[in-house]
Amino acid sequence: MTVRIYVPRDAAALALGADRVAKALSREAETRKLDITIVHNGSRGMHWLEPLVEVETAQGRIAYGPVKPSDVAALLDAGLLEGKAHPLCLGGTEEIPFLKNQTRLTFARCGVIDPVSLDDYKAHGGLKGLENAIAMAPADVVKQVTDSGLRGRGGAGFPTGIKWKTVLDAPGDRKYIVCNADEGDSGTFADRMIMEGDPFVLIEGMAIAGLATGATKGFVYIRSEYPQAIDAMNEAVTVARGAGVLGPSVLGSGKAFDMEIRVGAGAYVCGEETALLNSLEGKRGIVRAKPPLPALQGFMGRPTVVNNVISLASVPIIMDKGADFYRDFGMGRSRGTIPLQIAGNVKHGGLYETAFGLTLGEIIDVIGGGTATGRPVRAVQVGGPLGAYFPRALFDTPFDYEAFAAKDGLIGHAGITVFDDTVDMLKQARFAMEFCAVESCGKCTPCRIGSTRGVETADRIAQGIEPEKNRELLADLCNTMKFGSLCALGGFTPYPVLSAMNHFPEDFSPAPMVEAAE
């Protein structure tokens, strides 16, 4: 009988050599005349162990990692196919504490199944949510999503059900579901992992959104930096269409829903929903003034749901297990689970799905295991390039939308980037301004010009030129950007800058350089 061996097709695994490991495996198996089937699964999210190779045995799946191509022969000698011991053996995959302690709802299948096998998907509970939704009135589906407490995972945390209701109630002969897969935030990769590891869950979520709101057409707008995700989504859409999950009669319901995969063109601001819509329409990715809301006048002026990948991919489990099941996880007004993305200078980097409410300290010190360099953690940026830097003094902040807002931060798309004590926070503040200058859509002066001034001002502080005056100027610029910007690119860039200044003031008073002291 053939032995199933799992080697991920996830980009992080590929970046660490998974493809070469898979090749070495099939080559060795061929010479040794071993009957193996290599399944290219998604990643389990333990990226420090990638490439993670798993073998299906009578005792369940056994994991090995991180595996190099040169390890393959020795692994086979040791009895890889029977899940036998070897220095790289990690035991049963599900028993690895990092995985075992998670609450995987949205990511339940990611890394487990063959991402583009619909049979695998169904065998692991897939399509049940969609089947339930088909049997319900659209308004009842919307109510389930509202009752679940699901809030947008793209950053703003807006209640998903309320957005859907606006679209359901909006008159229109043609409505759209647009999935925001632009995932431009540094430190984030949850969208990428789900698209590469369980694309059907996103397709199912979008089909449910379509049935719930009366939309018949969907788009997934994926950033061009994600070629593997684009391929996986295209493959899955073709399979779904062939199986009648998408098309003129979704699962035989008589209701139509189909979708297209679109590719971005390298503009961070196109993650902003109205810029994204402009880009989809073939225009410059300029932010639109609101109102009108995209829910009323979105793509091509039609009622449009714009939701993040994870928001949509969380809907199938809600429709399968019920609103209460989902809402019972979490704290305060942050219900359900959140896929934390632990990144940067951290020992155990990867994806960790858990109920809201863990403290930042638990996440970084316990789950992440501290820095990769072994040096002390000095700063942590939460929520991407527009998120604040947190010092250790704030590590008791629980992971919750409101708790982070109360500390002048945001959870954004739940990316957590760890820095050790070699970080120069003035440099990080400068970078935040530089990034804003590079990516500004150009519509508002404070964002477009203010960010460039910000870079120059940070440089002057670094050179020791009138530091006090320039610190004040930098804070002033932040204020102007905060209140004079149309969208969060200009409006939130002050978060990383001001948090760096406030929590790490010592980095903003470098010793004045002699030649610069005019």
Add this chain to the structure above:
Amino acid sequence: MNVHVTGNDVGARTLAIVGELKGLEGPLLPILHEIQAEFGYVPQESLPVIAEQLNLSRAEVHGVVTFYHDYRDHPTGRHVLKLCRAEACQAMGGDEVAERVKSLLGIDFHQTTLDGAVTLEPVYCLGLCSCAPAAMFDGAVHGRVDAELAKELVAEARR
């Protein structure tokens, strides 16, 4: 990539690509992507063809092409090396790797080596932030790029 084509060929190929894709809702980005995939950049000569076919002004098409970082108005080198410059990669020494690559290649970001071998481009996050610093070489991803791997990539690019 980096194919040398005459103006006429560009026009004809552009016309064919537009013909294939113009039925899409909002076809301009898919068309531009396809044109760049075909020629390695978006040639000036294709703009009037696109504009005419989509009923846009030439200025509008030009405005879209210049807005997006991905679209190039000239060919790249034979290889393209993209280095991530965003925060998670900075936290793992990405800046030092970038400096090293620049000095090995003798060029800065957005430049191509004189022998036409490689173009160096910055990228802001590849979604590989848990195995930083990250790079993309001709579409293939690389994680934990250290001085050694940077040297290997540069050597491969020179070939």
